[in-house]
Amino acid sequence: MQKDRINLQFCGFGGQGLVLSATVFGTAAVRAGLNGVQTQSYGSEARGGECQAELILSEGAINSPSADKMDILVAMSQSALDRYLNRLNSKGILILDPRFVVRPTRDDIRILEVPVTKIATEEIGQQITANMLMLGFLRQATGMFSEEALIEAIRDSVPQRFLEANLKAAKRGKALAIERNVSLEV
Numbered sequence: 001m002q003k004d005r006i007n008l009q010f011c012g013f014g015g016q017g018l019v020l021s022a023t024v025f026g027t028a029a030v031r032a033g034l035n036g037v038q039t040q041s042y043g044s045e046a047r048g049g050e051c052q053a054e055l056i057l058s059e060g061a062i063n064s065p066s067a068d069k070m071d072i073l074v075a076m077s078q079s080a081l082d083r084y085l086n087r088l089n090s091k092g093i094l095i096l097d098p099r100f101v102v103r104p105t106r107d108d109i110r111i112l113e114v115p116v117t118k119i120a121t122e123e124i125g126q127q128i129t130a131n132m133l134m135l136g137f138l139r140q141a142t143g144m145f146s147e148e149a150l151i152e153a154i155r156d157s158v159p160q161r162f163l164e165a166n167l168k169a170a171k172r173g174k175a176l177a178i179e180r181n182v183s184l185e186v
Contacts, residue, residue: 012076022053032145129169136173
């Protein structure tokens with residue numbers, strides 16, 4: 001992590017595990033010594049409606065539970081990207097799942113297409129693990145905290161019957177970041 005405060009937003013539709021993603025990532029970061037604040041909002045539908053979660057991580061005090069601009073935006077649906085792209089800082093990082101999101105034309109940001117849903121479906125055998133695959137990728141790419149911290153947070157947050165698949169997905173996300181030689185400095 002290059003700066004002392006990072007603002008992240010996970011957005012997509014309900015059922016993709018985006019709030020869980022922010023919770024797991026934030027828990028791992030806090031256990032590694034950072035301060036963290038996480039907020040979330042849902043559409044009126046239980047599944048399939050719009051969903052987003054914000055996460056502020058800082059080495060210092062966090063004086064507000066929300067941020068005006070994001071350093072990293074993870075987009076898992078087109079409608080969510082359309083709604084939240086304007087919150088991404090110039091020079092920010094957009095990570096999108098190309099199964100659900102079309103690459104925007106903004107030229108002042110770094111854009112990474114990470115096919116987490118495709119990989120989760122084809123390699124893990126469970127589409128629902130796409131969020132953990134994204135977390136493994138994001139953790140490896142940012143180096144904000146150790147892999148062990150992420151694994152521990154997943155173990156504490158995911159029901160036992162889904163644990164093995166989610167851990168496998170996180171490890172596959174890590175491998176994907178290594179394969180692509182992705183290093184994110186925000």
